[in-house]
Amino acid sequence: MRSDKYQRSKKRKRIRWSSIFLLLILLVGAMFIYAYMQYRSGVNQSEKGTEPKKQEYQFNGERDRNGLTNILLIGSDARGDEPSRSDTIMIASYNPDKESYKLTSIMRDTYVEIPGHGMNKINAALAFGGPELLRQTIKDNFDISLQYYSIVNFEGFVRLIDEAFPDGVKVDVEKKMSKGIGVTLEPGVQRLDGKHLLGYVRFRQDAVGDFGRVERQQSVLKEVGKEFASIQTLPKLPKLIGVVSPFVNTNMNTGDILYMGKGLISKENRDIETMRIPVEGLFENQRVSGAGAVLAIDLEANRQALQEFLAK
Template sequence: MRDKRYQHKKSKRKKWKTFVLILFLLFAGTLAYSYYQFKQGVSQSKDKVDTQAIEYEFNGDKDPYGGTSILLLGSDDPGKGNSRADTIMVAQYHPDRGTYKILSIMRDTYVDIPGHGKDKINAAFALGGPELLRQTIKENFDIDLQYYSIIDFEGFIHLIDEAFPKGVEIEVEKAMSAKIGVQLEPGLQRLDGKHLLGYVRFRHDAIGDFGRVERQQKTMQALADQLMSFQTVAKLPKLVGVMTPFVNTNMATKDILYIGKEFISAKNRDIETMRIPVDGSYQDKRISGVGSVLAVDFEENKQAIREFFTK
């Protein structure tokens, strides 16, 4: 009787060991496949990158609201070292609430740049890279940023064409052509990288840069929605690999994959957006040697930001 019990326990232990081994092999196989897909994506894109990415200093802090905050920058050519930021956004992912938010900061916002006096906020990038821009945003708007991510215009074009070979579906609200290098007609259509870049950069109409910021936010939502065409988390490593050569960031690949997986798996994939300065909190001014700027009420905007990131 005792021998039978012993044999039974031995059999159970053997089955359990077999089960654990199978789980381990599946896990190891998944990691190997993901790494292979990631490297395939990198290989697919790296030949289209002309220059080596600059390694920037970035002394970011964790988001005090419990989220992951990323400084998103678009630049005409960050490799030159003196270009201004064409696009300034703060993206926040909050794992506990499952929320995704984008705050756009108007590039003509008139701010104090630490060590350089008052200027448009986009000048901070030219004067000291993403680290000085981080300090500027912290000092003027009390936003902590843990990571940065920069993409230049050529990188944006290649990234869109690689990640969305059929184009990005977007509703173009009006004819656009002035100073964007392409001709866009109104209507729902699929835009390749060059035409989508023209769409998000257009600002030569009655509402100028305000309309451009709206289009940037609209495009970010469209890109997020259409990532669902990839359908499964299994395809995410290759997509991240495709993106990697075009994006200069201090985020680790595992963190990018984690946030991407959470987004694809989420039931609610809506991206909430806000613009700084908020309506009624600024004045248009002209400053000698600087040009047209937005003089903002910082306290009103800081309060709006706190409410946006904590709700």
């Protein structure tokens, strides 16, 4: 009798756990279906009225020896199939052990040796040989391994901001800006939509030139990271990837992006450490025949500073 009750109880427990397991499978499946549908919705939304055409690039990415995931971020002003110099060069570094994020801006006028092309501004490497040559240039000069690349055109940036932040991104515009950016910005704290935010991070027609532009780019990316966290954007992430994907040329897959992005937007006040190359005091402004105004850097000192920044 007691044995029969025990067997019935054991059977009920097996049924209960089987039901829970089945429910978990259904929930996970539903989540994947939802994520995919959101991703496709974003892609379809961005592709309306556009004919995205992505050039295929070779990229011999390497894992960083310290376990970091380093991504070469390129903002390009390309028009059609024309070769283009990189408008923005950044290294985004993700440390999976610490779940920390770092962002390094390399100023486009930094004067370095480009493999096979001699000394030139670093932003010329993209036009000479695509992201692979830019990767080699950074590796040869700074001894930093880059595993992934991502080329983002300006339209993709605008669409991502407008989709993620319908009310705009909070920015303190420090002065009136209009020359060369296609919009007019008045000074003061305000929320900017994608088009005006793009103008803000591209402006460099003042006394500080590209130095101010790099500082604004880093400041905006940190603010965007905070606002992502504050509005708990994780459920929207698949759609946001879909919205921007037609305007991004990358060797990263959606899973890589979700894995690295979830930590950034799922915790409040996520801090992104930033750095600029060349480091203050470790370069000189020079004019070089054929290249124009360049930043002649103390290569060894800048290389060491960058490696220490990423390693700590």
